[in-house]
Amino acid sequence: xxxxxxxFGKTLFIIVAIFVVVDILIGYTGDWLRNDLPxxxxxxxxxxxxxxxxxxxxxxxxxxxxxxxxxSEIIQKELGMSVYNAGSDGMGLMxxxxxxxxxxxxxRPKIVILELxxxxxxxxxxxxxxxxxxxxxxxxxxxxxxxxxxxxMTFKMRVNTYRFNKLLxxxxxxxxxxxxxxxxxxxxxxxNNILIPEVKPHSVSLSDVDTLVLSRLYDVIKWSxxxxxxxxxxxSPTLLINxxxxxxxxxxxxxxxxxxxxxxxxxxxxxNTRYFRDPTHLNSIGADEYTRFFLKQLRTVMNxxxxxxxxxxxxx
Amino acid sequence: MVVDSFEYLVxxxxxxxxxWFFCSKNKNRQNGLLVIASYFFYAWWxxxxxxxxxxxxxxxxxxxxxxxxxxxxxxxxxxTLFTIVLHLGVLIYFKYFNFFVQSFVDAFRFFDKDxxxxxxxxxxxxxxxxxxxxxLSYTIDIxxxxxEASKDFLAYFAxxxxxxxxxxxxxSRATLQLPQYHDKRVFNHTIAFSGIQLILWGFFxxxxxxxxxxxxxxxxxxxxQQHNGTTLSLAAILYSVQIYSxxxxxxxxAIGTGKLLGINLINNFERPYFARTITDFWRRWHISLxxxxxxxxxxxxxxxxxREARMMLNIxxxxxxSGIWHGAAYTFLLWGALHGFVMILEKTLYGxxxxxxxxxxxxxYVTQCVLTFIIITVAWILFRANNISDAFQIIGKIFTNxxxxxxxxSVFSIGGLSLAILIMKDLSDEFKFKFKLMNSKYPIIxxxxxxxxxxxxxxxxxxxxxxxxxxxx
Numbered sequence: 001x002x003x004x005x006x007x008f009g010k011t012l013f014i015i016v017a018i019f020v021v022v023d024i025l026i027g028y029t030g031d032w033l034r035n036d037l038p039x040x041x042x043x044x045x046x047x048x049x050x051x052x053x054x055x056x057x058x059x060x061x062x063x064x065x066x067x068x069x070x071x072s073e074i075i076q077k078e079l080g081m082s083v084y085n086a087g088s089d090g091m092g093l094m095x096x097x098x099x100x101x102x103x104x105x106x107x108r109p110k111i112v113i114l115e116l117x118x119x120x121x122x123x124x125x126x127x128x129x130x131x132x133x134x135x136x137x138x139x140x141x142x143x144x145x146x147x148x149x150x151x152x153m154t155f156k157m158r159v160n161t162y163r164f165n166k167l168l169x170x171x172x173x174x175x176x177x178x179x180x181x182x183x184x185x186x187x188x189x190x191x192n193n194i195l196i197p198e199v200k201p202h203s204v205s206l207s208d209v210d211t212l213v214l215s216r217l218y219d220v221i222k223w224s225x226x227x228x229x230x231x232x233x234x235x236s237p238t239l240l241i242n243x244x245x246x247x248x249x250x251x252x253x254x255x256x257x258x259x260x261x262x263x264x265x266x267x268x269x270x271x272n273t274r275y276f277r278d279p280t281h282l283n284s285i286g287a288d289e290y291t292r293f294f295l296k297q298l299r300t301v302m303n304x305x306x307x308x309x310x311x312x313x314x315x316x
Numbered sequence: 317m318v319v320d321s322f323e324y325l326v327x328x329x330x331x332x333x334x335x336w337f338f339c340s341k342n343k344n345r346q347n348g349l350l351v352i353a354s355y356f357f358y359a360w361w362x363x364x365x366x367x368x369x370x371x372x373x374x375x376x377x378x379x380x381x382x383x384x385x386x387x388x389x390x391x392x393x394x395x396t397l398f399t400i401v402l403h404l405g406v407l408i409y410f411k412y413f414n415f416f417v418q419s420f421v422d423a424f425r426f427f428d429k430d431x432x433x434x435x436x437x438x439x440x441x442x443x444x445x446x447x448x449x450x451x452l453s454y455t456i457d458i459x460x461x462x463x464e465a466s467k468d469f470l471a472y473f474a475x476x477x478x479x480x481x482x483x484x485x486x487x488s489r490a491t492l493q494l495p496q497y498h499d500k501r502v503f504n505h506t507i508a509f510s511g512i513q514l515i516l517w518g519f520f521x522x523x524x525x526x527x528x529x530x531x532x533x534x535x536x537x538x539x540x541q542q543h544n545g546t547t548l549s550l551a552a553i554l555y556s557v558q559i560y561s562x563x564x565x566x567x568x569x570a571i572g573t574g575k576l577l578g579i580n581l582i583n584n585f586e587r588p589y590f591a592r593t594i595t596d597f598w599r600r601w602h603i604s605l606x607x608x609x610x611x612x613x614x615x616x617x618x619x620x621x622x623r624e625a626r627m628m629l630n631i632x633x634x635x636x637x638s639g640i641w642h643g644a645a646y647t648f649l650l651w652g653a654l655h656g657f658v659m660i661l662e663k664t665l666y667g668x669x670x671x672x673x674x675x676x677x678x679x680x681y682v683t684q685c686v687l688t689f690i691i692i693t694v695a696w697i698l699f700r701a702n703n704i705s706d707a708f709q710i711i712g713k714i715f716t717n718x719x720x721x722x723x724x725x726s727v728f729s730i731g732g733l734s735l736a737i738l739i740m741k742d743l744s745d746e747f748k749f750k751f752k753l754m755n756s757k758y759p760i761i762x763x764x765x766x767x768x769x770x771x772x773x774x775x776x777x778x779x780x781x782x783x784x785x786x787x788x789x
Contacts, residue, residue: 005336008505011763018767026771149780152322161774168775169729193544278542 027160062115501578511575518568523777
């Protein structure tokens with residue numbers, strides 16, 4: 001019997017020893033690759049860019065609706081300021097605050113545009129995998145990942161293969177076809193076949209809001225004061241009309257004196273489904289049109305007029 | 317606790333170490349530990365339902381003793397019937413009550429009569445279909461004198477609640493498995509190592525294939541109106557792969573864990589998509605459930621030893637039951653009916669060839685495999701869709717609404733690579749290739765393949781997705 005245990009123990013020991021070596025090698029390789037990524041688009045490219053190279057006057061953070069709706073080049077051309085769109089597909093405020101935090105360590109933006117809807121405040125914990133690469137380098141990312149994933153995260157992160165989970169393929173894409181236009185804007189192609197699902201009106205109150213996500217919003221607000229940038233919170237057009245959507249954020253912005261624009265229900269866009277890729281995303285034509293529309297709002301803020309009470313005119 | 321969680325990766329080594337280092341001297345200690353571990357495992361999900369598992373186990377244990385002690389056939393039958401009714405009653409209450417009530421209300425609404433019967437607000441206990449079927453088979457086998465009733469309380473409780481197979485099977489059969497709990501298990505390093513290999517392969521199937529493709533399938537099925545026929549076709553094919561890898565993966569993790577603890581569980585899958593017919597598919601898919609229905613429904617109904625029309629009816633009854641076993645919804649019933657119908661068709665078309673085998677011609681083999689896979693995939697659309705109307709909309713779009721494929725580069729690249737590895741492994745097992753990695757005669761190749769698999773899972777797997785498809789059943 002003892003012999004059987006010994007044989008099994010020996011087998012396990014050999015396997016674990018080989019795995020430890022492989023794991024260390026993967027850790028070194030991953031850490032080496034991440035700092036030299038040529039891309040600034042894609043989740044891994046944006047995470048790497050915000051940690052290592054992005055310097056811009058205007059930074060846009062948020063979900064896919066940020067990534068696909070704000071054409072950085074148009075803003076840059078009109079305002080003469082450098083712009084980086086750090087929005088990322090499927091990500092919420094947990095991700096956005098991490099990205100902004102790492103960018104702020106290197107640059108001092110003048111304006112930060114946060115694309116945010118009430119729904120995200122209800123507990124959207126999505127956080128992009130590439131952020132795990134910086135677990136040991138960035139305390140804010142470490143705290144966020146621990147808060148989102150629980151106490152076991154500290155143990156899991158000791159395994160390099162886990163830290164680089166799902167990232168090798170992204171490394172491959174980033175190196176083989178680097179999308180590096182520095183602006184971070186990700187236009188979507190048009191789609192002629194859009195069906196609009198029905199949405200039940202739903203208003204978010206303080207009790208619905210997730211405290212962890214809310215704490216990240218307060219972090220961003222605090223940074224705006226500490227680092228002296230103008231924070232603008234905005235919800236871009238969507239075909240999922242929910243008139244109660246923005247009540248919580250509006251209230252919070254009023255209290256904190258933050259510029260806030262609810263652009264989700266603007267008739268001009270609602271009547272033009274050709275501007276949309278799907279019910280919640282504008283296509284490239286819609287994004288350009290919306291960026292020009294938003295520029296007028298942005299100018300009112302920059303001119304010191306503060307958050308607008310009446311929306312600027314738009315050609316109908 | 318789910319088997320692909322971090323908690324399980326801590327729980328299993330602890331149980332393994334205590335089991336072999338402190339309990340290996342006698343079977344009672346081993347069984348006692350298994351009972352404690354299994355109830356802890358189940359209670360981690362919901363402790364209240366652990367009591368339900370205990371009651372079902374106790375009921376079948378006591379009725380088994382009563383039936384075996386009784387010599388009067390009438391009394392034996394009565395006790396057995398009573399136990400079966402109670403087991404099925406529990407299953408129906410938790411799983412089917414709301415479905416029956418809703419169907420009843422809908423039927424009356426069809427005739428313009430509104431009934432106000434409220435449905436129950438209950439959660440279906442995880443694994444209820446699996447452990448009630450295990451208990452039922454034990455009760456029936458004792459009545460049929462296929463086995464002796466167990467008088468060893470601990471052994472029977474360990475058998476009924478064995479944690480690896482508790483949530484998703486394989487459905488245990490007392491005739492095969494229970495005797496193992498009546499003897500002390502002896503550690504064997506080769507079997508234990510093969511258990512680790514099976515667990516790893518199960519994780520690979522689940523995390524690298526099923527959950528990768530699940531990302532695509534979920535996006536498409538969540539919004540079928542937005543997607544065209546081309547995308548829906550691919551989603552349907554990927555769901556076929558997903559459900560096999562998900563359930564097959566879980567079964568391997570359960571079987572592998574069993575091997576680590578010296579318990580042999582029934583093999584649940586035999587490369588089902590290499591089947592040449594639907595009849596063949598059911599010999600390879602969810603084997604523990606198929607054999608259960610064969611032994612406890614099909615054969616008692618007369619099986620093949622009746623007139624042809626009756627045999628066809630028997631097949632249809634079995635498949636309708638199999639459909640409803642999976643879930644209380646018309647989509648599952650229709651899924652079962654479709655399989656039953658095709659199986660009847662095959663009996664009519666192929667006759668004895670289904671048993672004696674087909675020609676070994678490669679072209680015929682591939683054609684039959686592809687045709688069978690298409691039928692299975694269409695049936696899985698019924699299985700996966702939210703309702704019948706969605707299912708028909710998907711099938712309709714597949715044939716009429718082609719267009720540009722919705723792509724997900726990450727899913728296609730990692731999922732595609734993982735699928736290629738899975739196909740190679742299944743091909744190697746199906747056609748008995750000489751070249752082996754996991755089972756190579758050279759230890760270093762075996763070790764390296766284990767490390768490769770472990771690293772691959774950690775690097776490419778969808779970690780922390782949490783749920784197995786068959787948990788809902």
